[in-house]
Amino acid sequence: MKEYAYFPGCSLEQIGLSYNQSSVETTKVLGVELKELEDWNCCGATTYFHVDELLAYTLCARNLAMAEKDSLDLVAPCSACYKNSYFTNKHLREDPDLADHINYALEEDDLSYSGQIEVKHLMEVFYCDVGLDEIRDKVKKPLEGLKVAPYYGCQILRPKKDDEDVEQAEFFEELMSAIGAEPVPYPLKLKCCGGSLLISNRIAALSMVRNLLQNAEDNNADVIATACPMCQVNLECYQPQVNQEFGTKFQVPVVYFTQLMGLALGIRGKKLGIGKEIVAATPLEPYTT
Amino acid sequence: MVKPSFSDEIANLLHASHGNPLITCIQCGTCSGTCPAVDYMDHTPRRIIGMIRANLKDEVLNSNTFWYCASCYHCTVRCPAQIDIAETMYALKRYSIWKRVHQEGLVGPTFSETFVKTILRSGRSFEPILATSYLFSAGVRELIQEGVTATKMMLKGRLPMLPPRIKRLDNFKRMVSRVIPLEAE
Ligand code: SF4
Ligand code: SF4
Numbered sequence: 001m002k003e004y005a006y007f008p009g010c011s012l013e014q015i016g017l018s019y020n021q022s023s024v025e026t027t028k029v030l031g032v033e034l035k036e037l038e039d040w041n042c043c044g045a046t047t048y049f050h051v052d053e054l055l056a057y058t059l060c061a062r063n064l065a066m067a068e069k070d071s072l073d074l075v076a077p078c079s080a081c082y083k084n085s086y087f088t089n090k091h092l093r094e095d096p097d098l099a100d101h102i103n104y105a106l107e108e109d110d111l112s113y114s115g116q117i118e119v120k121h122l123m124e125v126f127y128c129d130v131g132l133d134e135i136r137d138k139v140k141k142p143l144e145g146l147k148v149a150p151y152y153g154c155q156i157l158r159p160k161k162d163d164e165d166v167e168q169a170e171f172f173e174e175l176m177s178a179i180g181a182e183p184v185p186y187p188l189k190l191k192c193c194g195g196s197l198l199i200s201n202r203i204a205a206l207s208m209v210r211n212l213l214q215n216a217e218d219n220n221a222d223v224i225a226t227a228c229p230m231c232q233v234n235l236e237c238y239q240p241q242v243n244q245e246f247g248t249k250f251q252v253p254v255v256y257f258t259q260l261m262g263l264a265l266g267i268r269g270k271k272l273g274i275g276k277e278i279v280a281a282t283p284l285e286p287y288t289t
Numbered sequence: 290m291v292k293p294s295f296s297d298e299i300a301n302l303l304h305a306s307h308g309n310p311l312i313t314c315i316q317c318g319t320c321s322g323t324c325p326a327v328d329y330m331d332h333t334p335r336r337i338i339g340m341i342r343a344n345l346k347d348e349v350l351n352s353n354t355f356w357y358c359a360s361c362y363h364c365t366v367r368c369p370a371q372i373d374i375a376e377t378m379y380a381l382k383r384y385s386i387w388k389r390v391h392q393e394g395l396v397g398p399t400f401s402e403t404f405v406k407t408i409l410r411s412g413r414s415f416e417p418i419l420a421t422s423y424l425f426s427a428g429v430r431e432l433i434q435e436g437v438t439a440t441k442m443m444l445k446g447r448l449p450m451l452p453p454r455i456k457r458l459d460n461f462k463r464m465v466s467r468v469i470p471l472e473a474e
Contacts, residue, residue: 039456041412052383055468062464105467109460158362159373166366192325192361200396201357204329208359 002129004120005067005074006034009081009229010042016078016229018273022258023077023122025272029138029265030130034075037066043076043084054101060088061102064119065111077122077258079228083155086119121156123227123257127171132178140266142180143287148260149186149221150176151212153193153231166190175257176225179264188215195230198238203245209235210242213250222283223253225260232256237278253281263287295346302380309377313370314338320364320374330354334364334374341377350390355381356398409465412455 012020027034040063044056063085067074076082092099093115103112120128126135150172160166169190173183193212194205212235216224226232236254243250255277262272269288274281293301300311314335321333330353332340337354358378365375382398385391391398455461 041455041461052469053379055465058464058468062461101468105464108463108467109457154361154363158366159375160366190363192359192363194325194359197326197357197359201326201329204326204357204359207328208325 001031001033002125003033003035003072004125005070005072005117006036007040007043007063007067007074007076007081007085008036009040009076009078011078011229011233015233016256018276019077019229019232019256019258020273022256022262022267022272025267026258026262026265027125029262029267030126030135032125032130035070035072037063037074040066043078043081054098056084057088057091057098058102058105060085061092061106061113062109062111064089064092064117065106065113068113068117069111071116073118073120075120075122075125077227078230079121079153079155080230082119082121083159086161087159089115089117089119121227123156123171123175126261127175132174135175135178135261139179139264141264141287143260143264144180146181146260146283146287147184147220147222148176148181149216149219149224150183150189150257151186151193151216151224151226151231151235152189153226153228154190156227157190172225172227172257176260179261181260181264184216184219184221186215186219186221188212193231193234195234198234205234206238206242206245209238210246210248210250213239213242213248213252216252217250221252223255223260223281225255225257227257239279251279253277253279253283255281255284259284295344295349296341299341299377299380299384302384309373309380310370311338311342311372311377314342314372315370317369319367319369323363323367324358325361325363326357326359329357334358334378337381338372338374338377349381350385350388351392353392353395354378355385356391356395409462412458412461 008020024034041059043063044059064074074085076085092102092113099113099115106112152169152172157164157166157169167190176183188211191212192208194208197205212224224235226235232254239250239252242248259272259274263269263284269275269284274284274288296311300309316335316339318333318335320338321327321335324334327333332352332354334354337349337352340349355378358375360375360379362375365373368374386398386402
Protein backbone atom coordinates (compact mmCIF):
# COMPACT_ATOMS: atom_id res chain seq x y z
CA MET A 1 0.00 0.00 0.00
CA LYS A 2 1.43 3.34 -1.02
CA GLU A 3 0.90 6.15 1.44
CA TYR A 4 1.07 9.89 0.85
CA ALA A 5 0.50 13.09 2.77
CA TYR A 6 -2.60 14.50 1.13
CA PHE A 7 -2.90 18.26 0.71
CA PRO A 8 -6.41 18.84 -0.65
CA GLY A 9 -6.18 22.65 -0.70
CA CYS A 10 -8.87 25.27 -0.14
CA SER A 11 -10.79 24.73 -3.37
CA LEU A 12 -11.38 21.05 -2.63
CA GLU A 13 -13.09 21.86 0.65
CA GLN A 14 -15.58 24.07 -1.12
CA ILE A 15 -16.04 24.61 -4.81
CA GLY A 16 -14.19 21.43 -5.78
CA LEU A 17 -15.87 19.10 -3.28
CA SER A 18 -16.47 16.43 -5.89
CA TYR A 19 -12.78 16.41 -6.79
CA ASN A 20 -12.01 15.62 -3.17
CA GLN A 21 -14.64 12.87 -2.97
CA SER A 22 -13.56 11.27 -6.22
CA SER A 23 -9.84 11.48 -5.31
CA VAL A 24 -10.44 9.76 -1.99
CA GLU A 25 -12.67 7.06 -3.50
CA THR A 26 -10.49 6.21 -6.50
CA THR A 27 -7.26 6.05 -4.52
CA LYS A 28 -8.89 3.62 -2.08
CA VAL A 29 -9.72 1.23 -4.90
CA LEU A 30 -6.22 1.55 -6.33
CA GLY A 31 -4.52 0.73 -3.04
CA VAL A 32 -3.18 4.21 -2.40
CA GLU A 33 -3.61 5.73 1.01
CA LEU A 34 -4.06 9.47 1.27
CA LYS A 35 -3.40 10.69 4.77
CA GLU A 36 -4.74 14.22 4.98
CA LEU A 37 -2.13 16.67 6.22
CA GLU A 38 -3.18 17.71 9.63
CA ASP A 39 -3.84 21.48 9.82
CA TRP A 40 -2.63 22.32 6.31
CA ASN A 41 -2.82 25.95 5.20
CA CYS A 42 -3.62 27.69 1.91
CA CYS A 43 -0.83 27.51 -0.68
CA GLY A 44 -1.41 31.13 -1.63
CA ALA A 45 -2.76 30.35 -5.11
CA THR A 46 -1.35 32.75 -7.68
CA THR A 47 -2.27 35.79 -5.70
CA TYR A 48 0.23 35.41 -2.91
CA PHE A 49 3.15 35.83 -5.23
CA HIS A 50 1.73 39.20 -6.25
CA VAL A 51 2.41 40.50 -2.81
CA ASP A 52 5.40 38.84 -1.25
CA GLU A 53 7.52 36.04 -2.62
CA LEU A 54 9.17 35.06 0.66
CA LEU A 55 5.87 34.80 2.44
CA ALA A 56 4.48 32.69 -0.37
CA TYR A 57 7.31 30.19 0.09
CA THR A 58 6.84 30.21 3.84
CA LEU A 59 3.20 29.21 3.53
CA CYS A 60 4.06 26.29 1.27
CA ALA A 61 7.00 25.30 3.44
CA ARG A 62 4.72 24.86 6.45
CA ASN A 63 2.79 22.17 4.56
CA LEU A 64 6.00 20.52 3.36
CA ALA A 65 7.35 20.47 6.90
CA MET A 66 4.24 18.75 8.23
CA ALA A 67 4.48 16.07 5.52
CA GLU A 68 8.19 15.59 6.22
CA LYS A 69 7.43 15.04 9.89
CA ASP A 70 5.38 12.01 8.82
CA SER A 71 8.09 10.98 6.31
CA LEU A 72 5.56 11.05 3.49
CA ASP A 73 5.69 12.55 0.02
CA LEU A 74 3.14 15.28 -0.49
CA VAL A 75 0.40 14.86 -3.07
CA ALA A 76 -1.84 17.68 -4.26
CA PRO A 77 -4.83 17.27 -6.59
CA CYS A 78 -4.96 21.00 -7.34
CA SER A 79 -2.50 22.16 -9.97
CA ALA A 80 -1.88 25.49 -8.23
CA CYS A 81 -1.17 23.84 -4.86
CA TYR A 82 1.04 21.36 -6.67
CA LYS A 83 3.04 23.97 -8.55
CA ASN A 84 3.52 26.19 -5.51
CA SER A 85 4.54 23.29 -3.28
CA TYR A 86 6.79 21.74 -5.91
CA PHE A 87 8.73 24.90 -6.60
CA THR A 88 8.97 25.89 -2.97
CA ASN A 89 10.54 22.48 -2.38
CA LYS A 90 12.98 23.01 -5.24
CA HIS A 91 13.98 26.50 -4.14
CA LEU A 92 14.43 25.46 -0.52
CA ARG A 93 16.68 22.59 -1.58
CA GLU A 94 18.80 24.78 -3.81
CA ASP A 95 19.04 27.90 -1.71
CA PRO A 96 20.33 27.46 1.85
CA ASP A 97 19.82 31.14 2.69
CA LEU A 98 16.18 30.92 1.74
CA ALA A 99 15.81 27.69 3.72
CA ASP A 100 17.41 29.27 6.79
CA HIS A 101 15.14 32.24 6.68
CA ILE A 102 12.03 30.13 6.27
CA ASN A 103 13.03 27.64 8.93
CA TYR A 104 13.41 30.55 11.30
CA ALA A 105 9.75 31.42 10.63
CA LEU A 106 8.62 27.79 10.88
CA GLU A 107 10.02 27.57 14.42
CA GLU A 108 6.98 29.49 15.55
CA ASP A 109 4.90 26.43 14.72
CA ASP A 110 7.50 23.96 16.02
CA LEU A 111 8.31 22.85 12.51
CA SER A 112 11.36 22.69 10.29
CA TYR A 113 11.98 21.50 6.78
CA SER A 114 15.08 19.86 5.35
CA GLY A 115 14.02 19.03 1.78
CA GLN A 116 13.59 15.27 2.28
CA ILE A 117 10.26 14.73 0.56
CA GLU A 118 8.93 14.86 -3.00
CA VAL A 119 5.89 16.76 -4.21
CA LYS A 120 3.53 15.10 -6.68
CA HIS A 121 0.36 15.94 -8.51
CA LEU A 122 -2.38 13.37 -7.97
CA MET A 123 -2.37 12.53 -11.66
CA GLU A 124 1.33 11.73 -11.43
CA VAL A 125 0.59 9.29 -8.59
CA PHE A 126 -1.89 7.49 -10.84
CA TYR A 127 0.26 7.60 -13.95
CA CYS A 128 3.71 6.92 -12.49
CA ASP A 129 3.28 5.28 -9.10
CA VAL A 130 0.18 3.15 -9.64
CA GLY A 131 0.78 2.73 -13.36
CA LEU A 132 -1.44 2.20 -16.37
CA ASP A 133 -1.29 -1.63 -16.24
CA GLU A 134 -2.53 -1.74 -12.70
CA ILE A 135 -5.31 0.71 -13.56
CA ARG A 136 -6.36 -1.34 -16.61
CA ASP A 137 -6.49 -4.44 -14.43
CA LYS A 138 -8.85 -2.81 -11.99
CA VAL A 139 -11.25 -1.32 -14.53
CA LYS A 140 -14.68 -2.87 -14.11
CA LYS A 141 -16.72 -0.72 -16.47
CA PRO A 142 -14.66 0.69 -19.32
CA LEU A 143 -16.05 4.04 -20.44
CA GLU A 144 -16.50 2.80 -23.98
CA GLY A 145 -17.74 5.41 -26.41
CA LEU A 146 -17.18 8.39 -24.13
CA LYS A 147 -15.32 11.13 -25.98
CA VAL A 148 -13.12 13.07 -23.60
CA ALA A 149 -11.22 16.31 -24.22
CA PRO A 150 -8.22 16.03 -21.87
CA TYR A 151 -7.53 19.50 -20.56
CA TYR A 152 -4.11 19.86 -18.94
CA GLY A 153 -4.19 23.59 -18.26
CA CYS A 154 -1.05 25.30 -17.05
CA GLN A 155 0.44 24.43 -13.77
CA ILE A 156 0.48 20.64 -13.96
CA LEU A 157 3.14 21.09 -16.66
CA ARG A 158 4.49 24.59 -16.28
CA PRO A 159 6.94 25.94 -15.27
CA LYS A 160 9.07 23.19 -16.77
CA LYS A 161 10.48 20.63 -14.35
CA ASP A 162 13.78 18.91 -15.18
CA ASP A 163 13.59 17.62 -18.73
CA GLU A 164 9.88 16.93 -18.98
CA ASP A 165 8.22 17.57 -22.34
CA VAL A 166 6.01 20.59 -21.80
CA GLU A 167 4.80 20.87 -25.40
CA GLN A 168 3.79 17.28 -26.29
CA ALA A 169 2.36 15.79 -23.13
CA GLU A 170 0.29 12.61 -23.63
CA PHE A 171 -0.11 11.20 -20.12
CA PHE A 172 -3.67 12.49 -19.70
CA GLU A 173 -4.72 10.84 -22.98
CA GLU A 174 -3.05 7.58 -21.95
CA LEU A 175 -4.86 7.60 -18.63
CA MET A 176 -8.19 8.14 -20.39
CA SER A 177 -7.48 5.29 -22.81
CA ALA A 178 -6.57 3.05 -19.88
CA ILE A 179 -10.10 3.42 -18.51
CA GLY A 180 -11.64 2.72 -21.90
CA ALA A 181 -12.62 6.28 -22.79
CA GLU A 182 -11.74 7.86 -26.10
CA PRO A 183 -9.48 10.91 -25.82
CA VAL A 184 -10.27 13.31 -28.68
CA PRO A 185 -7.66 15.61 -30.19
CA TYR A 186 -7.73 18.81 -28.19
CA PRO A 187 -5.31 21.31 -29.72
CA LEU A 188 -5.82 23.91 -26.98
CA LYS A 189 -5.25 21.42 -24.17
CA LEU A 190 -2.21 23.29 -22.84
CA LYS A 191 -3.69 26.78 -23.12
CA CYS A 192 -4.52 28.72 -19.98
CA CYS A 193 -8.17 28.88 -18.82
CA GLY A 194 -7.71 32.38 -17.43
CA GLY A 195 -8.75 31.36 -13.92
CA SER A 196 -6.51 33.87 -12.20
CA LEU A 197 -7.89 36.69 -14.35
CA LEU A 198 -11.58 36.16 -13.57
CA ILE A 199 -11.59 38.98 -11.11
CA SER A 200 -8.89 41.24 -12.47
CA ASN A 201 -9.86 41.01 -16.14
CA ARG A 202 -13.16 39.25 -16.55
CA ILE A 203 -13.53 39.65 -20.30
CA ALA A 204 -10.08 38.28 -21.00
CA ALA A 205 -10.83 35.30 -18.77
CA LEU A 206 -14.22 34.65 -20.38
CA SER A 207 -12.79 34.79 -23.86
CA MET A 208 -10.11 32.26 -22.89
CA VAL A 209 -12.87 29.98 -21.56
CA ARG A 210 -14.85 30.46 -24.75
CA ASN A 211 -11.90 29.34 -26.90
CA LEU A 212 -11.43 26.20 -24.84
CA LEU A 213 -15.13 25.29 -24.97
CA GLN A 214 -15.26 25.94 -28.70
CA ASN A 215 -12.21 23.79 -29.30
CA ALA A 216 -13.74 20.90 -27.32
CA GLU A 217 -17.00 21.23 -29.23
CA ASP A 218 -15.22 21.39 -32.60
CA ASN A 219 -13.57 18.08 -31.75
CA ASN A 220 -16.88 16.46 -30.74
CA ALA A 221 -15.98 15.94 -27.10
CA ASP A 222 -18.80 14.71 -24.84
CA VAL A 223 -17.04 16.08 -21.79
CA ILE A 224 -13.95 18.05 -20.88
CA ALA A 225 -11.85 16.39 -18.18
CA THR A 226 -9.69 18.49 -15.86
CA ALA A 227 -7.06 17.89 -13.19
CA CYS A 228 -7.48 21.18 -11.35
CA PRO A 229 -10.38 22.66 -9.38
CA MET A 230 -9.75 26.15 -10.68
CA CYS A 231 -9.85 25.04 -14.29
CA GLN A 232 -13.00 23.05 -13.59
CA VAL A 233 -14.86 25.94 -12.00
CA ASN A 234 -13.71 28.37 -14.61
CA LEU A 235 -14.71 26.18 -17.54
CA GLU A 236 -17.98 24.96 -16.09
CA CYS A 237 -19.51 27.60 -13.85
CA TYR A 238 -18.77 30.52 -16.14
CA GLN A 239 -20.45 29.02 -19.21
CA PRO A 240 -23.65 31.01 -18.66
CA GLN A 241 -21.58 34.19 -18.56
CA VAL A 242 -19.61 33.21 -21.66
CA ASN A 243 -22.90 32.53 -23.45
CA GLN A 244 -24.32 35.86 -22.39
CA GLU A 245 -21.18 37.78 -23.29
CA PHE A 246 -20.50 36.20 -26.67
CA GLY A 247 -23.98 35.04 -27.75
CA THR A 248 -22.89 31.39 -27.73
CA LYS A 249 -24.89 28.38 -26.55
CA PHE A 250 -22.32 26.21 -24.83
CA GLN A 251 -23.50 23.35 -22.62
CA VAL A 252 -20.27 21.39 -22.24
CA PRO A 253 -19.98 19.22 -19.12
CA VAL A 254 -16.66 19.62 -17.34
CA VAL A 255 -15.67 16.82 -14.97
CA TYR A 256 -12.64 15.74 -12.97
CA PHE A 257 -10.44 12.97 -14.35
CA THR A 258 -10.87 11.22 -11.00
CA GLN A 259 -14.63 11.10 -11.51
CA LEU A 260 -14.15 9.33 -14.84
CA MET A 261 -11.62 6.96 -13.33
CA GLY A 262 -13.96 6.26 -10.43
CA LEU A 263 -16.83 5.33 -12.75
CA ALA A 264 -14.56 2.99 -14.68
CA LEU A 265 -13.40 1.41 -11.43
CA GLY A 266 -17.03 0.65 -10.64
CA ILE A 267 -17.66 3.32 -8.01
CA ARG A 268 -21.16 4.78 -7.89
CA GLY A 269 -21.60 8.23 -9.40
CA LYS A 270 -22.97 9.74 -6.24
CA LYS A 271 -19.90 8.76 -4.22
CA LEU A 272 -17.79 10.59 -6.81
CA GLY A 273 -19.74 13.80 -6.46
CA ILE A 274 -21.45 13.39 -9.82
CA GLY A 275 -24.68 15.40 -9.72
CA LYS A 276 -23.18 18.59 -8.31
CA GLU A 277 -22.59 20.04 -11.77
CA ILE A 278 -24.04 23.27 -13.02
CA VAL A 279 -23.89 21.98 -16.58
CA ALA A 280 -25.42 18.50 -16.16
CA ALA A 281 -23.02 15.68 -16.97
CA THR A 282 -25.62 13.83 -19.07
CA PRO A 283 -23.08 11.98 -21.25
CA LEU A 284 -21.98 10.14 -18.09
CA GLU A 285 -25.45 8.73 -17.40
CA PRO A 286 -24.90 5.38 -19.15
CA TYR A 287 -21.93 4.76 -16.84
CA THR A 288 -23.20 6.00 -13.48
CA THR A 289 -25.36 3.16 -12.21
CA MET B 290 26.48 55.14 -3.96
CA VAL B 291 24.79 54.71 -7.32
CA LYS B 292 21.11 53.83 -7.17
CA PRO B 293 20.33 50.64 -9.09
CA SER B 294 18.50 51.25 -12.32
CA PHE B 295 14.85 50.22 -12.68
CA SER B 296 15.86 47.37 -14.97
CA ASP B 297 18.38 46.07 -12.41
CA GLU B 298 15.78 46.31 -9.69
CA ILE B 299 13.24 44.29 -11.64
CA ALA B 300 15.79 41.76 -12.87
CA ASN B 301 16.89 41.11 -9.29
CA LEU B 302 13.52 41.09 -7.60
CA LEU B 303 13.22 37.34 -7.70
CA HIS B 304 14.29 36.09 -4.35
CA ALA B 305 14.63 32.41 -5.09
CA SER B 306 16.05 32.29 -8.57
CA HIS B 307 18.59 35.02 -7.92
CA GLY B 308 17.66 37.29 -10.75
CA ASN B 309 16.41 37.05 -14.27
CA PRO B 310 18.66 37.67 -17.31
CA LEU B 311 16.46 40.35 -18.90
CA ILE B 312 19.54 41.65 -20.65
CA THR B 313 19.67 38.58 -22.90
CA CYS B 314 16.26 39.24 -24.47
CA ILE B 315 16.56 39.22 -28.24
CA GLN B 316 13.12 40.82 -28.74
CA CYS B 317 11.95 37.84 -30.79
CA GLY B 318 8.31 38.21 -29.74
CA THR B 319 7.77 34.51 -28.94
CA CYS B 320 6.34 35.53 -25.58
CA SER B 321 3.79 37.89 -27.14
CA GLY B 322 2.84 35.32 -29.75
CA THR B 323 2.19 32.73 -27.04
CA CYS B 324 0.36 34.95 -24.58
CA PRO B 325 -3.38 34.21 -24.26
CA ALA B 326 -4.08 37.63 -22.74
CA VAL B 327 -2.04 39.75 -25.14
CA ASP B 328 -5.10 41.29 -26.82
CA TYR B 329 -6.07 42.94 -23.57
CA MET B 330 -2.66 44.31 -22.64
CA ASP B 331 -1.64 47.85 -23.47
CA HIS B 332 1.92 46.68 -24.14
CA THR B 333 2.82 43.17 -25.27
CA PRO B 334 5.11 41.07 -23.04
CA ARG B 335 7.97 41.56 -25.52
CA ARG B 336 7.54 45.31 -25.35
CA ILE B 337 7.35 45.37 -21.58
CA ILE B 338 10.67 43.51 -21.37
CA GLY B 339 12.12 46.07 -23.79
CA MET B 340 10.68 48.95 -21.78
CA ILE B 341 12.13 47.59 -18.54
CA ARG B 342 15.52 47.36 -20.19
CA ALA B 343 15.18 50.95 -21.36
CA ASN B 344 14.37 51.95 -17.76
CA LEU B 345 10.99 53.39 -18.72
CA LYS B 346 9.85 53.02 -15.14
CA ASP B 347 6.76 55.23 -15.17
CA GLU B 348 5.46 53.81 -18.42
CA VAL B 349 5.97 50.26 -17.22
CA LEU B 350 4.31 50.82 -13.85
CA ASN B 351 1.38 52.54 -15.50
CA SER B 352 0.72 49.74 -17.94
CA ASN B 353 -1.89 47.08 -17.35
CA THR B 354 0.27 44.33 -18.88
CA PHE B 355 1.46 42.59 -15.72
CA TRP B 356 -1.93 42.89 -14.01
CA TYR B 357 -3.50 41.16 -16.99
CA CYS B 358 -0.92 38.38 -16.99
CA ALA B 359 -2.63 35.09 -16.13
CA SER B 360 0.60 33.52 -14.79
CA CYS B 361 0.29 30.66 -17.25
CA TYR B 362 4.07 30.33 -17.84
CA HIS B 363 3.53 29.58 -21.51
CA CYS B 364 5.89 32.37 -22.50
CA THR B 365 8.46 31.25 -19.93
CA VAL B 366 8.76 27.71 -21.27
CA ARG B 367 9.17 28.99 -24.83
CA CYS B 368 11.56 31.91 -24.42
CA PRO B 369 14.76 31.14 -26.36
CA ALA B 370 16.79 33.36 -24.00
CA GLN B 371 15.67 31.55 -20.81
CA ILE B 372 13.96 34.60 -19.44
CA ASP B 373 11.23 33.80 -16.96
CA ILE B 374 8.70 36.31 -18.24
CA ALA B 375 5.87 35.07 -16.01
CA GLU B 376 8.04 35.60 -12.92
CA THR B 377 8.96 39.04 -14.20
CA MET B 378 5.26 39.88 -14.36
CA TYR B 379 4.94 38.71 -10.75
CA ALA B 380 7.91 40.86 -9.81
CA LEU B 381 6.27 43.88 -11.44
CA LYS B 382 3.07 43.26 -9.49
CA ARG B 383 4.98 43.16 -6.22
CA TYR B 384 6.97 46.23 -7.13
CA SER B 385 3.82 48.10 -8.02
CA ILE B 386 2.12 47.11 -4.75
CA TRP B 387 5.16 48.17 -2.71
CA LYS B 388 5.42 51.49 -4.47
CA ARG B 389 1.66 51.96 -4.51
CA VAL B 390 1.77 52.95 -8.16
CA HIS B 391 -0.54 51.40 -10.68
CA GLN B 392 -2.87 52.31 -13.52
CA GLU B 393 -6.19 53.82 -12.38
CA GLY B 394 -9.20 51.55 -12.27
CA LEU B 395 -7.48 48.17 -12.09
CA VAL B 396 -9.10 45.56 -9.84
CA GLY B 397 -6.00 43.37 -9.54
CA PRO B 398 -4.03 45.26 -6.86
CA THR B 399 -6.94 45.58 -4.42
CA PHE B 400 -7.98 42.01 -5.00
CA SER B 401 -4.50 40.64 -4.37
CA GLU B 402 -4.19 42.50 -1.12
CA THR B 403 -7.63 41.43 0.06
CA PHE B 404 -6.89 37.83 -0.76
CA VAL B 405 -3.65 37.88 1.18
CA LYS B 406 -5.30 39.46 4.20
CA THR B 407 -7.95 36.73 4.17
CA ILE B 408 -5.33 34.02 4.28
CA LEU B 409 -3.35 35.73 6.99
CA ARG B 410 -6.45 36.03 9.12
CA SER B 411 -7.55 32.40 8.84
CA GLY B 412 -4.80 30.34 7.22
CA ARG B 413 -7.19 29.37 4.45
CA SER B 414 -8.97 31.13 1.65
CA PHE B 415 -12.70 31.51 1.45
CA GLU B 416 -14.29 32.29 -1.88
CA PRO B 417 -17.45 34.15 -0.70
CA ILE B 418 -15.38 36.69 1.22
CA LEU B 419 -13.25 37.29 -1.81
CA ALA B 420 -16.27 37.59 -4.02
CA THR B 421 -17.87 40.17 -1.75
CA SER B 422 -14.84 42.39 -1.58
CA TYR B 423 -14.58 42.16 -5.31
CA LEU B 424 -18.22 43.02 -5.91
CA PHE B 425 -17.74 46.43 -4.38
CA SER B 426 -15.37 47.33 -7.12
CA ALA B 427 -17.23 45.68 -9.99
CA GLY B 428 -19.98 46.95 -12.24
CA VAL B 429 -23.65 46.09 -11.67
CA ARG B 430 -23.99 43.66 -14.55
CA GLU B 431 -21.05 41.59 -13.33
CA LEU B 432 -22.52 41.78 -9.86
CA ILE B 433 -25.75 40.18 -10.95
CA GLN B 434 -23.98 37.51 -12.96
CA GLU B 435 -21.66 36.73 -10.08
CA GLY B 436 -24.69 36.48 -7.82
CA VAL B 437 -26.34 33.95 -10.11
CA THR B 438 -23.25 31.75 -10.20
CA ALA B 439 -22.81 31.94 -6.43
CA THR B 440 -26.45 31.08 -5.69
CA LYS B 441 -26.39 28.10 -8.03
CA MET B 442 -23.25 26.81 -6.40
CA MET B 443 -24.66 27.36 -2.92
CA LEU B 444 -27.69 25.26 -3.88
CA LYS B 445 -25.45 22.46 -5.12
CA GLY B 446 -23.57 22.50 -1.81
CA ARG B 447 -20.43 23.83 -3.41
CA LEU B 448 -20.06 27.03 -1.41
CA PRO B 449 -19.64 26.96 2.37
CA MET B 450 -21.57 29.14 4.77
CA LEU B 451 -18.76 29.64 7.27
CA PRO B 452 -15.19 30.61 6.57
CA PRO B 453 -12.71 27.79 7.27
CA ARG B 454 -9.68 28.37 9.48
CA ILE B 455 -6.69 26.36 10.54
CA LYS B 456 -6.25 25.12 14.10
CA ARG B 457 -2.86 26.47 15.08
CA LEU B 458 -3.73 29.95 13.91
CA ASP B 459 -1.71 31.76 16.60
CA ASN B 460 1.46 29.91 15.67
CA PHE B 461 0.69 30.58 12.04
CA LYS B 462 0.36 34.31 12.58
CA ARG B 463 3.60 34.44 14.55
CA MET B 464 5.29 32.50 11.75
CA VAL B 465 4.07 35.05 9.23
CA SER B 466 5.26 37.95 11.34
CA ARG B 467 8.79 36.49 11.29
CA VAL B 468 8.72 37.00 7.53
CA ILE B 469 6.88 40.29 7.29
CA PRO B 470 6.18 42.22 10.46
CA LEU B 471 2.44 42.87 10.40
CA GLU B 472 0.23 44.78 12.70
CA ALA B 473 -1.78 42.44 14.86
CA GLU B 474 -5.51 42.87 14.48
S1 SF4 C 1 10.45 35.30 -25.85
FE1 SF4 C 1 12.19 35.87 -24.52
S2 SF4 C 1 13.77 36.65 -25.93
FE2 SF4 C 1 11.82 36.61 -27.08
S3 SF4 C 1 10.98 38.70 -26.78
FE3 SF4 C 1 10.10 37.42 -25.17
S4 SF4 C 1 11.49 37.70 -23.44
FE4 SF4 C 1 12.60 38.42 -25.24
S1 SF4 D 1 2.54 34.06 -18.19
FE1 SF4 D 1 1.48 36.01 -18.50
S2 SF4 D 1 2.67 37.05 -20.07
FE2 SF4 D 1 3.27 34.91 -20.12
S3 SF4 D 1 1.96 33.99 -21.71
FE3 SF4 D 1 0.94 33.68 -19.73
S4 SF4 D 1 -0.46 35.43 -19.51
FE4 SF4 D 1 1.04 35.97 -21.13
